[in-house]
Amino acid sequence: MRTDVQVVAVVGAGSIGCSWAGLALAHGMAVRLADPAGIPRDRAADTVAAHLADLHAPAEAAARLTLHSDAAEAAGGADLVIEAGPERLAFKRDLFAALDAATAPDVLLASSSSGFGPSSFQDACTHPERVLVAHPFNPPHLIPLVEVVGGASTSPEAIAAAMSVLHGWGRCPIRVNAELPGHVVNRLQAALWREAYDLVGRGAISVADLDLAVANGPGLRWALLGPIATQHLSGGPGGMAHVLEHLGPPMVEWWNDLREPELTPELTAQLVSGVQEELAAGDDVIRARRDEALRELLALKSRLGLDSAGGDRE
Template sequence: MNKEIKNIAIIGTGVIGNGWIARFIAKGYNVTAFDLAEGAEERTRAMLNRVWPSLKELGISDIASQDNLSFVTTLEEAVATADYVQENVPEREELKKSVLQSIDANTNPNVIIGSSTSGIMPSTLQDGLKNPERLIVAHPFNPVYILPLVEIVGGEKTSKETIERADALLTAIAMKPLIVTKEIEGHIADRLMEALWREALHLVNDGIATTEEVDKAIIYGAGLRWAQMGPFMTFHLAGGDAGMRHMLEQFGPALKLPWTKLEAPELTDELKERVITGSEKSAGNLSVAELEEKRNEFLVKQLELVADYWPVFSNKSE
């Protein structure tokens, strides 16, 4: 646990906000949450009960308790005693700016403010803040309470100290911070995933593959390798004894072939229906909640396997 930071404020308790809550609570922090949506607290507490077994298997703090979570009725009350604030409101620039400005106005200037935005650059969000140097993007991945990656992105006015403190905090809750040193829309991981998503939509739209076939291609092919190695290390092995040098010489020219499409296809009603019905067919009789439970069990086992092969990537606390 980070000794400097003990009290966390979570603003917005949708899927991502709740994921943050679960991770911080599991690591022994006090969390104060705020969300205007009716039934928000009930949904969050039900989620905590549902995922607690997965959190225990990953490793929770000796002082972790669901009683360390409290909900309040105003943003000002939520951030009043916070040492760190994580904003998770919908991905609308003006809404995020407004909420971040309220957080900025009601917290001590040394409190770090993180935004979970998946695409907006931090310099944009810093506009209008009195203390912009303490704002970062802290972009996690769903489910936040299991997946360790978090992208830390500073804006033009973010201080080096803020980045370092955020890195220390997020490492303390068993995350694997990726510090993005140059701002770009969508950061790093989402840009990679979006490229694959666009190509998948083209394959379905052009009648080349079904949603089930696209998923199968990833599950039993690239996905298995990517869980252990990223694309560069995967292609390094593809080059044989000479590694990446031979791989680029042999397969580099193929990059010029028109195998992929950079722009996404138009999301027509027909394409939507193909994607929706295909996904529902693959889900079978399982509800989203049941699918989430199966996913969580798989990811916990997968993280343990990754740690066995790559100890530096272990997600368990010391």
């Protein structure tokens, strides 16, 4: 599989696709961006340009972007194809069949799917061994995490090539060893959201205070080490063994008390109104502040050896 990537085709010019495009351009690639759904070219180009500014990319990077209306045309001649289209299985099957026909057999075909495993669409291809999922965390030009998931027909060489390319782009790829709905990270998020929605729905806490609690408490530690390493450090000299011995039984009681809320219209309205009140400054303003903080946090983690490569884990 190709790892010397010079030309990247990105199919889908939504938020994920444009973010991927900006990342690849910033790392010296030529990018062929296609959007079968017909997103206006000017809008896509402006979005990619904004991402390049986020990354402090050289001015000439934007000149390596070409825009296409046909996915197969964009994929022809590419060394890597990243699909970032709608989460519709029938659409992905048709698209990957077309991408498979348009590219050389040693070109990786990577889907950004947030929930589908590659086995559900790679059998539409003549060369399914080079099809995998490379699920980024939004926005992928800033957040390093990428979940790499192989399917029933994905070759070990394809997995290794994807990991190599992503490392070269400064990403933090993790190998997910099972095909699960939502992969791993979205399942972790869904577990937290389930309890958060229930706590809001039962009146235990407001939307704004719940977000404050996570962002100013566990979220700060999770951003540095993750939940299990953080739990280990909280155990003092005894580490994880001490935590599980003394806090494990109460934690099981908390698990047993968790409920399964229904996403009723009433709860939906409560969540929507709550977050609108919380973000009264406006989504664009908050998003810009968040992205600036992300850049500074990533730089700090790198300086302290707690970066996307895994920190102090020799």
